[in-house]
Amino acid sequence: MSTFNLTINGETATVDVDPATPLLWVLRDHLKLVGTKYGCGIAQCGACTVHIGDSAVRSCQIPVSAVGSQSVTTIEGLSENGDHPVQLAWIENDVPQCGYCQAGQIMSAAALLKNNPNPSDEEIAATMSGNICRCGTYTRIRSAIRQAAENKTA
Amino acid sequence: MTLIRTKIGRRSFIRTTAMAGGGLVLSFSWLASCKQEEATVAELPDEWFELNGYLKVGDNGMVTIMSPNPEIGQNVKTSMPMIVAEELDADWSLVIVEQAPLNTEVFTRQLAGGSQSIRQGWDGLRMAGATAREMLKQAAANSWEVPIGEITTHEGMIEHEASGKKAGYGEFAAAAAQLEVPEEVEMKDPSEFKIIGTSRKNVDGPKIVTGKPLFGLDYYEDGMVTAMTIHPPAFGARLKSFDAETAKNMPGIVDVFSIKLYEDGYLKHPFDTTAFNEIIVVAGNSTWEVMNAKKAVKAEWEPISEYMDEYTDFRTGEALPKRIPAGMESSGDHRTEMETLGAKLAKVTRKDGDPDKAFRNAAKVIERHYSCPFLAHNTLEPMNFFAHVTETEAKLVGPIQTPEFMEKSVAARLNMPLENIDIQMTRQGGGFGRRLYGHFVVEAALISQKLKAPAKVVYTREDDMSYGNYRPAYYATYRAAFDENNEITAFHVRAGGIPESPLFAHRFPAGAIDNYLAEEWAIDSNISVGAFRAPRSNFIAGAEQSFLDEIAEEMGKDPIAMRLEWLEKAKNNPVGENNDYDAARYAGVLELVRDKSGWNQNAEGKYRGVSAYYCHNSYVAQVLDMVMKNGKPAVDNVTCAIDCGIVVNPDAATNLTQGGVIDGIGHAMYSQLSFKEGSPEQQNFDRYRLIRHNEAPKSIDVHFVESDVHPTGLGEPPFPPIMGAVANALYKATGERYYHQPFISEKQLRG
Incomplete structure (x- = not known):
């Protein structure tokens, strides 16, 4: 067990855990930030996507010991009032079906738009193909990302 | 308008909570879900009045509608309440939707399967709304001393045109709750629909996009133990023995033991699973510690012998035998058998x-x-369930498509009366049929019983994919x-x-x-x-x-x-x-x-x-x-x-x-x-x-x-x-x- 001081959603969080514990389980079990989801544990489904700095990462693959002082953003901290352009576009397009993958989808989409404010459909597909939606909301995800991109630049 | 006798399915309209004054102060439970925008405390009424098991009207005109069926992504948590709201003539922007727990006294067929939720819920949902509207109208008619036939409703408002009297539903909620449920109610003609047939956004949408706890895997209670299971690595195998000494001494591990899902002689219903009746349980303080300890358990497996299983039929309830052969099967052999045996059989x-x-x-x-x-169902949220079993009662929370069936399984296994078992449904990260088969509900109950603590059983993706239906x-x-x-x-x-x-x-x-x-x-x-x-x-x-x-x-x-x-x-x-x-x-x-x-x-x-x-x-x-x-x-x-x-x-x-x-x-x-x-x-x-x-x-x-x-x-x-x-x-x-x-x-x- 070791103590880690993490910066999550702009706040400091201290946890005492096995250094190998994936960030995913630190978030879910220890910090009760359960918006970040477990789907596969091997970085194949994208349900656990969070941001480290401005990059989307799979939190199931990052041991807590590797996070250091980097700033972590989860779905709970993406915006204060649920009004990030991607979240608004998700509501506007009524994207979710079961909803389980959507936090990961939104975090992937938000990082994409941060780094590429006006992505083509091919660029959207290239990034978003790392996130599985078992219900098949892909066409709505694409529409929502397009809309969020427009609203951001408008 | 269609005149419908409420007698049909009348049990749906018996008030669930009898209380002096008819009022019901409702505290929001973890599972309560709010309207499109989350209701703030200031918006909530001081008192709720239950007009029937499906809905309550607040003294300020807000309406809570219970969504009876499991939500697996088919969006019934929005569309079923829409049907109630239609016949109630509610203002949808003042509607709060709550997931109903399993309650066979009030609701029928709380099951997600066969694409039947809306079809079979249709009449009951409409009647619930229409009955409540009739009672609100009656309460207004009594108060205003005008014939009920002259009263109209519109988006949560009651009106008597001739006298110019007008009031919100909240004003008459208390009086309506005192009235007898009418013998007959009028239901709308589809041409009069104002909510049905219009697009309404997912009531859980805001919570989903902000990562609020909604799913079974998100459910935590203080003192809760996390448990994972180890099942045989192959169909056709069963547990012979296991050595858990190393695992038990690993950090954060509470216990390692085996459980038997169903007892010998238990007559299974169609949603009971039997492939792996005896499994190993590793229980501990956190998911990661349990995952690690799982790997340290040394288990020995042995081949099963052929046996006869028995299930009740979904429709007839008749017990049907089923032969379970021995052997470890391979897809190559399956293909040959299907190509060659089909014509003969x-x-x-x-x-x-x-x-x-x-x-x-x-x-x-x-x-x-x-x-x-x-195919494996592969719901993105793996199988999981929470249980807190005491000597006298069992509380179960999680994602299940067949709560009524699984309540029976748990009752039989714990030897506990049905009424002492409470099943609450979370939003479910996909169903596709997988969560019809709730062996994990029984597992959670047995684990909690053994540990004398609240416990949540969680499957890894590998567990989920290799122990499917x-x-x-x-x-x-x-x-x-x-x-x-x-x-x-x-x-x-x-x-x-x-x-x-x-x-x-x-x-x-x-x-x-x-x-x-x-x-x-x-x-x-x-x-x-x-x-x-x-x-x-x-x-x-x-x-x-x-x-x-x-x-x-x-x-x-x-x-x-x-x-x-x-x-x-x-x-x-x-x-x-x-x-x-x-x-x-x-x-x-x-x-x-x-x-x-x-x-x-x-x-x-x-x-x-x-x-x-x-x-x-x-x-x-x-x-x-x-x-x-x-x-x-x-x-x-x-x-x-x-x-x-x-x-x-x-x-x-x-x-x-x-x-x-x-x-x-x-x-x-x-x-x-x-x-x-x-x-x-x-x-x-x-x-x-x-x-x-x-x-x-x-x-x-x-x-x-x-x-x-x-x-x-x-x-x-x-x-x-x-x-x-x-x-x-x-x-x-x-x-x-x-x-x-x-x-x-x-x-x-x-x-």
């Missing part, structure tokens, strides 16, 4: 005319074989006979699978062909199977619709025109009995998809496949367009036409349909679960392929037939036919027919 299930003679005298016969593999492997042979004029004279289907047949003998084209023969067979297996989105249809539709495409080609006919010709015959002059579809509605969706897709127009550079199917009381026709992209076929656009009666929430229904289409393309093209020596060869998404974003169509256009027929199924019907449309479009694109799913494994596409 087949039994006739329907015969019209003289098909034997027609085939003997045919000028030409075509014969084609189709197959599909086992899979879609069976199916195989079908189709034959058609033609005369010298190239007219069809006979049709023969022989279908079976491991361990069940996918055949629906009375579905189209039965009824349209003079000489028709349907046969089925099954081969026993110890691999556990279950309902998977549109069971059986999810294979046989695609096979049949691909074969019809070949028949049309043989006859030199347009595939839509040929189907319409056959349906015309089935409508005017049906062959045989028990045809289970309405030929006019079937033709209706084909005509609609033909027109909306521009089927008869030139589609340069597009390769088009059509398919149509009837299941779960609804009709779906689809046209799928492929294009060549980098020398390979890719799905471009899909047009869907659907007749599912009245559509409650059109945009959500469109979403569900689009999802069904993508799901169907994905499973036809990419997914399979294969077995080697009883063990699934795919146990996570590195080897089990699900459709991804870049493989989805560019667009999916959905068109509903306008209808005032009461609503029918939608979660399942769009899924089965698309597989035929994929195969038929692939043929146009590549010049080769595709018979064996997943199509990506066939040589032409491997590339």
